[in-house]
Every structure is written in structure tokens, then in C-alpha cells.
Amino acid sequence: MLDYMDINSTVGFTNGVEIPRLGLGVFKSQPGEETETAVRWALEAGYRHVDTAAFYRNEVDVGRAVNAGIVPREDVFVTSKLWPDDFGYDAALRAFDATLRELGLPVLDLYLLHWPRKGMVADSWKALETIYKEGRVRAIGVSNFEPHHIDELMETVEVPPVINQVELSPYLPQMAVREYCRDHGIVVEAWSPLSKGAVLNDPVINEIARRHGKTAVQVTVRWHMQHDIVVIPKSVKRERIVANADVFDFTLSDSEMAEIDGLDRGEDGRTGPHPDTIDFWD
Numbered sequence: 001m002l003d004y005m006d007i008n009s010t011v012g013f014t015n016g017v018e019i020p021r022l023g024l025g026v027f028k029s030q031p032g033e034e035t036e037t038a039v040r041w042a043l044e045a046g047y048r049h050v051d052t053a054a055f056y057r058n059e060v061d062v063g064r065a066v067n068a069g070i071v072p073r074e075d076v077f078v079t080s081k082l083w084p085d086d087f088g089y090d091a092a093l094r095a096f097d098a099t100l101r102e103l104g105l106p107v108l109d110l111y112l113l114h115w116p117r118k119g120m121v122a123d124s125w126k127a128l129e130t131i132y133k134e135g136r137v138r139a140i141g142v143s144n145f146e147p148h149h150i151d152e153l154m155e156t157v158e159v160p161p162v163i164n165q166v167e168l169s170p171y172l173p174q175m176a177v178r179e180y181c182r183d184h185g186i187v188v189e190a191w192s193p194l195s196k197g198a199v200l201n202d203p204v205i206n207e208i209a210r211r212h213g214k215t216a217v218q219v220t221v222r223w224h225m226q227h228d229i230v231v232i233p234k235s236v237k238r239e240r241i242v243a244n245a246d247v248f249d250f251t252l253s254d255s256e257m258a259e260i261d262g263l264d265r266g267e268d269g270r271t272g273p274h275p276d277t278i279d280f281w282d
Contacts, residue, residue: 005021005225005248006248007020007022007046007047007048007245007248008020008046008048009021009022009225011187011228011230013139013162013163013187014160014162014185015139015162017109017110017138017139017162019049019077019109019110019139019163019187019189019230020047020048020049020077020230021225021230021231022047022049022221022225022230022231022232022244022245022247023047023049023050023051023077023079023230023231023232024038024039024042024047024049024050024051024232024233024234024235024241025051025191025232025233025234026038026039026050026051026052026056026058026062026234027053027056027191027234028056028234029056029058029061029234029236030058030236031056031057031058031060031061032058032061033061034061034236035058035061035062035065035236036061036062036064036065037065037236038235038236038241039061039062039065039066040065040068040070041238041241041242042241042245043065043066043070043071043076044070045241045242045245046245047241047245048071048075048076048077049076049077049078049079049232050062050065050066050076050077050078050079051079051165051191051232052078052079052080052081052103053080053081053083053112053114054080054081054082054083054086054095054098054099054102055081055083055114059080059099059102059103060102060103060104062078062103063102063103063104063105064104066078066103066105067104067105073105077109077110078103078105078108078109078110079108079109079110079111079112079165080099080103080108080110080111080112081111081112081113081114081143082095082096082111082112082113082114082124082128083095083114084114084115084117084120087113087117087120087121087123087124088120088123088124088127089123089124089126089127090127092123092124092127092128093127093130093131096108096111096127096128096131096136096137099111100136106136107135107136107137107138108136108137108138109137109138109139110137110138110139110140110141110163111128111131111137111139111140111141112140112141112142112143112163112165113125113128113141113142113143113145114143114144115143115144115275115278116142116144116145116146116149116275121149121152121153122153122156125140125153125156125157126156128140128159129157129158129159132159133159139162139163140159140161140162141161141162141163141164141165141186141187142161142163142164142165143164143165143166143191144165144166144167144275144278145161145164145166145275146177146275146276147176147177147180149275150164150180150184150186154184160184160185160186161186162185162186162187163186163187163188163189163230164177164181164186164187164188164189165189165190165191166188166189166190166191167190167191167192167270167271167272168188168190168191168192168193168224168229169190169192169193169194169195169198169199169220169269169271170195170199170202170205170220170223170260170261170263170264170269171195171198171199171263171264171265171268171269172195172264172265172266172267172269172270172271173261173264173269174188175264178227178229187230188228188229188230189229189230189231189232190224190229190230190231190232191232192271192272193220193221193224193231193232193233194217194220194233195269195271196271198271199216199217199220200216200217201216202216202263204259204260204262204263205219205220205260205263208252208256208259208260211256212250212252214246214247214250215243217233217240217243217244218243218244218246218247219252219260220260221233221244221247222247222250222251222252223252223257223260225247226251226252226257227257
């Protein structure tokens with residue numbers, strides 16, 4: 001368990017690149033002023049990691065905030081993702097070029113395959129390997145991949161994925177995915193870490209929060225970090241962005257971690273689609 005951390009804490013990838021443990025997610029943040037302002041507030045609050053995607057349609061707004069000079073560009077870690085509509089070698093290269101243009105960045109920190117689209121992962125990954133070897137992205141990984149998807153991918157890779165971003169929360173702790181990734185040197189990152197806000201009303205989490213003088217959200221973010229999971233809570237409200245980062249002045253005990261671990265609801269804890277059944281790009 002990781003007891004000591006601060007907002008500058010990072011997790012190391014196998015290629016030596018470091019990703020901040022805490023980031024701001026911008027899924028469903030409205031394109032334009034809402035997203036740009038939220039990212040600016042996050043950077044002012046000490047965040048150094050922003051997670052976006054082509055599918056979110058707000059890369060340009062993330063780029064404006066990152067390039068505004070609030071902090072040096074090299075101090076901010078930016079992630080984007082390749083949507084399955086753009087899978088395939090040539091299409092993926094074009095999509096990555098578009099992402100860099102939208103963000104206004106010469107180099108991206110992390111680029112992910114957004115979902116495991118059947119039959120099109122290998123060629124798309126080859127495109128990510130190409131841009132990685134060209135030095136236009138510092139690290140490449142996957143999102144929403146189950147262990148069997150990664151096993152299939154690993155049969156053809158030259159550069160293995162360094163991270164797997166999946167839905168993960170106290171209600172969906174993804175133990176099988178976490179164990180697989182740990183065994184293969186792959187960092188785990190959580191989207192929807194608050195289970196779409198459901199943790200706010202959880203009596204176990206709220207009781208632990210009461211003991212520490214914290215909120216249920218802060219306890220949940222801390223739980224992720226102490227499990228060595230990169231976490232990207234999202235908000236467009238300044239006070240919540242600031243509060244979500246106020247998690248470095250307390251530590252959950254082993255028994256408290258176990259209490260939260262016990263909230264596992266299995267597949268009933270999933271709020272988004274399962275990677276084996278999603279098909280909305282076909």
C-alpha cells in the first residue's frame with residue numbers, strides 16, 4: 001500500500017515515462033469554454049494530468065488550456081484516444097495527426113486504443129507503434145481491454161502497451177484485470193472512479209470519510225491511489241476540482257481499505273458497457 005503521496009506523485013511505465021497518479025477527466029465536458037475553463041482550474045489547483053479523447057470532441061479546448069502558459073507544457077501530461085471508427089493502420093495515422101492538430105501539440109504524452117474493436121486491433125496498434133517510434137507520442141496503451149484482448153494483442157506487438165484504462169470503482173474493482181496487468185507490467189487507470197456519483201451515498205464510504213473529516217469522493221480517490229491505480233475524476237465545477245485533489249493529507253488504514261474492497265458488486269457495479277459486448281461503431 002502506498003502511504004505517502006502528493007499531487008506530484010507519479011507511476012512509472014515500463015519505458016521510463018512517468019504518469020501523474022491524479023488527473024482530470026473531461027468525458028462529457030462540453031466543448032468550448034466549459035472544458036477549457038475546467039482544465040485551467042485543474043492546472044491552477046496543481047493537477048498535471050489531463051485525459052481527453054477524439055470522441056469527446058473537446059481536444060481543442062484541452063489544448064488551449066494546456067498551451068495557455070499556466071504551467072510549462074512539459075509539466076503537463078496529456079492523454080488522448082483513438083476511436084474505433086478510425087481503427088486500421090492508415091486511418092489511425094490520420095486520426096492521430098488530427099488529434100495533434102486539435103490539441104495544438106507537437107508531441108502527445110499518451111495515446112490509447114479506446115475500445116477493443118474486434119478484428120481491427122492489430123493493424124491499429126501497428127499505427128501506434130509507428131508514431132511511437134517516430135517520437136510523436138511518448139507512450140502508447142489501451143483502454144477497456146480485458147485480459148484476453150491484451151493476450152491477443154501481445155501475439156503481434158513490437159512495443160507492448162504500458163497502460164490499460166478501464167472502468168474501475170469500489171463497486172467494480174476489476175480484480176482480474178488488475179492482477180493480469182500487474183503480472184504483465186501494465187499500469188491500471190480508472191475511469192468512472194466514483195461510479196457516476198453513487199459513492200456519494202454509500203454508508204461505508206461516508207462513515208470512513210467522517211472519521212477522517214473528508215468527503216466520500218476524497219476517500220474514494222484515495223482508495224484508488226493506495227491501490228496504485230491512476231485515477232481521473234471528472235468535474236467542471238471549480239470547487240469540486242479542487243476538492244478532488246485534496247487527498248494527500250490522510251491515509252486509509254488497512255482495515256478501511258478492506259472495508260471499501262468489500263463493496264465489490266461484480267458486474268452489477270458496472271455503469272458503462274462491457275468491452276466484450278459493446279458494438280456501437282458497427
